[in-house]
Amino acid sequence: MTGRSLGKLLMACLVLIAVGSYAQVPGPTGGPTQSGGKEWSTAIEGPAYTQDGRLQYPEHYREWVYLSSGMDMSYTESSGMAGHSMFDNVFAEPEAYREFVKTGHWPEGTVLALEVRAAAQKGSINKQGRFQTAEVMGFEVHVKDTKRFPGGWAFFNFRSPEPAKMIPMSEDCYSCHRDHAAVDTTFVQFYPTLLPIATQKGTLSASYGQ
Numbered sequence: 363m364t365g366r367s368l369g370k371l372l373m374a375c376l377v378l379i380a381v382g383s384y385a386q387v388p389g390p391t392g393g394p395t396q397s398g399g400k401e402w403s404t405a406i407e408g409p410a411y412t413q414d415g416r417l418q419y420p421e422h423y424r425e426w427v428y429l430s431s432g433m434d435m436s437y438t439e440s441s442g443m444a445g446h447s448m449f450d451n452v453f454a455e456p457e458a459y460r461e462f463v464k465t466g467h468w469p470e471g472t473v474l475a476l477e478v479r480a481a482a483q484k485g486s487i488n489k490q491g492r493f494q495t496a497e498v499m500g501f502e503v504h505v506k507d508t509k510r511f512p513g514g515w516a517f518f519n520f521r522s523p524e525p526a527k528m529i530p531m532s533e534d535c536y537s538c539h540r541d542h543a544a545v546d547t548t549f550v551q552f553y554p555t556l557l558p559i560a561t562q563k564g565t566l567s568a569s570y571g572q
Contacts, residue, residue, distance in 0.1 A: 407455060408471030409505045416525035417503060417518040423475040426453040429553040433481065433492070447481040449494045452553065462556060466563025468546045472506040504548065513540070515547050544570040 410418040420426075429452040454462070458472040478500040481492040501520045508514040513536070517529040529535060544550040544567055545560045551570060560566050 407473070409473055409503075409507055412525045416527050417505065418525050419520055419523040420455075420473060420475055420503060421523070423453050423477070426475065427456050427459040428452075429454055429459075429474075429556065432552060435552075446499075447492060448499055449479050449481050449492075451477045451479065451494075453477070463559055466545065466560045466565035468506050468548065470506060470508060474504040474548065476500075476502045476504070506546070513547070515539070541569055543567060 412418065431452070432450045434447055435450065453475045455471075455473045458469055458474075461467075461469040477498060479494040480497040480499055482495045483492050485493065485495075503518045503520065503526070505511075505516050505518065506514055507516065510516070511528075512531065515536075516531075517533075517535055518526040519529055520526045539547040539549070542549075544557065545565050546567075550556050550560050550566075
């Protein structure tokens with residue numbers, strides 16, 4: 363794989379995202395209700411698209427099920443992120459999560475969100491280690507929609523709350539997830555509460571661990 367390809371991989375894989383020159387992406391807005399004051403439903407919402415096929419920003423993803431966090435993760439020896447320590451936080455739409463717990467597979471309409479936040483060492487009373495800041499460095503969504511996408515899954519990289527275009531299927535994130543993901547092209551191997559479930563259900567990919 364060329365250095366250019368590795369760079370693309372770092373830009374688009376679900377467990378790591380580096381957005382441009384670290385432009386800040388707005389975090390979730392609003393409270394536990396949708397616009398218009400309607401109660402936020404716990405039923406699976408699934409992905410919502412604009413007429414031209416862009417994915418709508420999942421505004422309330424911070425109310426979803428938290429899966430895991432990683433810190434400074436990289437799939438290459440050199441990440442190119444020197445001096446920019448970051449956390450990545452992964453969230454799953456609640457009903458999709460509950461279906462995974464039952465079956466070990468992600469259902470149709472699954473939406474997974476990756477939020478990347480800056481890491482800081484100095485702040486308040488902290489003397490050791492790092493903590494997450496309010497600065498959102500990147501935001502990416504992984505969608506299961508077998509009727510719309512070849513292979514069933516697609517990635518979307520949000521640089522703002524505006525609807526996002528799908529990351530092209532030619533990008534390396536797709537082959538990386540296909541070849542190395544534990545379950546359904548998702549990196550369940552990094553989700554400590556879900557890996558035991560997939561193991562018990564026998565849904566781990568044959569390529570997992572390679």
